[in-house]
Amino acid sequence: MPKRIAALSLLFAIAIGLVVFTAMAYLRSSPPTVNFASDHKPGQPVDMTIQTVGTIGFGTHPTYVSYLTRAPDGKWVHTTLWDVPAHTRLNVTVMQYDTGSPLRNQFFGRVTGTIGGDMTLNGHPTSLINSNAGNGVGHTFTIMNLGVNVPLYGVPSNAKNQCGAAPCTPNYAHNVIRFSFVTPGPGQYPWQCNIPCGLGFLYGTGGPMQSIGYMVGFLKVVA
């Protein structure tokens, strides 16, 4: 009898352990971090290229809208986590492949926090986008705590060569947005898209809008 109780206790403990391990593994799972800091030479700017897509097309949420990041080796990585050096000029290029819609708050149609207070949209300096006109705004690149906000102009909704799944290539309809800003001191700075593009979710702000790796992420500034 004691052996039986001991065996049952052991099995129960193993089962509990497996449940806890699985739960913790799920909770701690995170997209990879693309490192722009390790090979950085002091005094030099960092170039970062990212893209936005209407549907990621793979993974656990294939229908989610998402950002992707081009790693230094040239490969597209599905992540919104970046290591960047502190007090360094960050040159960002956004390949914007998604269509647009109005901002909930047109306030975020203004470019703020960038060097020069503007961006280039397909090569043209731009500091303000009217999201209620034209193609609207597809997404924004916004780091609230740094005051950085860049609206990403949408591609025409009637374009014939829409990109259906990531990673998208320049053959598809897209806009190229470029801007620069100087990274602050070391720390982790959350960034986000600020347009309710979580279609099908409550108020448009659920799902990908609150999932790291899709429409929110961290700018991890290292010394």
Next chain:
Amino acid sequence: MAETTEATLPPGGPGGTGTGAPERHHFLWIIGIWVPLALAADLIFWFVGGPHMPPGTMTSSAAGQQFDFNVLAMMAIPVVLAVLVYEGYALTTWRASRGGPEPVTNANSRGNLAIQTAFIGVSTAIVIGAFIFGTYELVAPAGAGGGEGPDAAWTPGAHSVLPVQVIGQQWKFTFRYPTFGGFETADLVLPANSWIAFHVTSLDVIHSFWAYQLGVKADANPGYDNIAYTKTTNQLGNFTVRCAELCGIWHGAMFDTGQVMSVPAFKAWAAATEVKLAAATKLLPPFAWTYIPDANDADGGYYPDNQDPYSPVETYGAQKVTP
């Protein structure tokens, strides 16, 4: 009460030593220790600690809250000291000694009506006093810095009140100044020595506008104009703005810094900002006290025509609606 207590105490205290030694007047001893201690502690707190109690004196609301905290603390300090003094006195006077008699064996160990009555009476008076004081301070003077809803129970009598609209959205507060052309900015700047009316609302979920050093805290609800009044003092400087309502993944990062500056400096800032943001202001919806994207054309005519901001079928930006 003291005489009753003393009369029933055996020689040497509750336990009684039975030695026939002169009895100490315990109640007077305790009072004699407690009164100067409580008086000194209250005076030290009022003059040394009180002026530094949060949230400070940057506004009338903050100063009012600091006064409330100080008054309540000055009520609590004597109570705490009374407990500690009694405890210390009991431990040193009525402790059991090795080989001596049991310290508590007489009628006093089973209750003392006078002491019990006094305890209940004093406790009740303190609690009721704190309730009356707290309720009055919460309602009467300057609205206490809390959101009072669209129809404020308390309004300032001043003719000149600067309205500032606070717009909460995931995950940033922005601010519109309707008396300066309705520009919208991420910077909360206020003039000193001025009445301010914060009109707090939200564009999405529930947030809470908490300007800590201003002593102002008001919920930001979509479709709701929650008004909180306060009056800045002559104290210039920065203050912290935080969201105090769990509102999503970056709720913890939803904070910023505001500034109180002199009236001329504020007017110069507001005028310059109005000019600087003129192009952006033209694209904003007309100023309104609330912004539900379906209503008041804040959606630009693109969002589905659905008046319920919490409708589960609402998918903003899903389709372009022909105006």
